[in-house]
Amino acid sequence: MVLHMKDVSFIRGEKWILQHINWNIHEGENWVLFGLNGAGKTALLNIVNGYYYPTKGKVSVLGREFGRDPIGGELRKHIGFVSSSLQQKFHPGDNAFEVVLSGAYASIGLYETPSDEIREKAITLLKELGCIHYANRNYENLSQGEKQRVLIARSLMSNPSLLILDEPTNGLDFIAREEFLETIEEIAKKENAPTMVYVTHHIEEILPAFNKTLLLKEGTVFSAGDTNEMISSSKLSQFLSLDVEVFWKNGRPLVSKRITSEKLF
Numbered sequence: 001m002v003l004h005m006k007d008v009s010f011i012r013g014e015k016w017i018l019q020h021i022n023w024n025i026h027e028g029e030n031w032v033l034f035g036l037n038g039a040g041k042t043a044l045l046n047i048v049n050g051y052y053y054p055t056k057g058k059v060s061v062l063g064r065e066f067g068r069d070p071i072g073g074e075l076r077k078h079i080g081f082v083s084s085s086l087q088q089k090f091h092p093g094d095n096a097f098e099v100v101l102s103g104a105y106a107s108i109g110l111y112e113t114p115s116d117e118i119r120e121k122a123i124t125l126l127k128e129l130g131c132i133h134y135a136n137r138n139y140e141n142l143s144q145g146e147k148q149r150v151l152i153a154r155s156l157m158s159n160p161s162l163l164i165l166d167e168p169t170n171g172l173d174f175i176a177r178e179e180f181l182e183t184i185e186e187i188a189k190k191e192n193a194p195t196m197v198y199v200t201h202h203i204e205e206i207l208p209a210f211n212k213t214l215l216l217k218e219g220t221v222f223s224a225g226d227t228n229e230m231i232s233s234s235k236l237s238q239f240l241s242l243d244v245e246v247f248w249k250n251g252r253p254l255v256s257k258r259i260t261s262e263k264l265f
């Protein structure tokens, strides 16, 4: 089991941000975590990463139970994390190669001297992700799309068992987004691919590899299961409290608000 959450609730101040979350992720599944702004996605990810401790309930990540086993840097080495929120954290002056190398240590910044093997691995990943030609450039000067590719290479340095992609296409233009999604699809097809969790509020980004979806609404699980059942016109209309239609093209969904015939004329 990659993730096991049983009746997890989380309070901040007076506000219950998450309530009664039950979520199991098995090996071989890739999940979309879908929810509108303020649904609690970031809070849920922070619990998975061990940054927040649940107020109630049980959480196990990669077989380690929070509260029983030590959770920290060691666990985080097995969890790849790609989020544009990470981008501001790197030290000014670090180049793309150094950012990728730091993934081997799950650290922000490079504090150890990487072995030749680690350097080779970073170079291989930079090549695979099409970023080798800007490896020596200052990370902070790269475009959003370039930065996100570098972050994926960084996240794969430690061969993670779980890869979390937190709204990874933020700030990408259409072409950069589609290229980025192709890369994710390729990672999913690899032997020993990590289990992936893709967090988004954009339905059209749901790739065929993501066979499971959790719909999170106001801090609770609205529904969870096979993606084709979750991302259907009827389910999403209930979830969004808006009459919508879902169309599938090349294994990817598109959603639009249903227009009544009265409004057409």
Ligand SMILES: Nc1ncnc2c1ncn2[C@@H]1O[C@H](COP(=O)(O)OP(=O)(O)OP(=O)(O)O)[C@@H](O)[C@H]1O
Residues within 6 Å of the ligand: 012, 013, 015, 017, 035, 036, 037, 038, 039, 040, 041, 042, 043, 044, 201
């Ligand atoms: N420290 C806090 N104290 C009080 N409320 C908080 C705190 N942190 C988050 N919240 C609230 O909890 C709710 C869930 O926030 P969260 O950031 O997890 O949502 P999200 O689904 O990631 O949203 P978005 O898509 O906008 O990033 C929001 O209403 C937010 O205002």
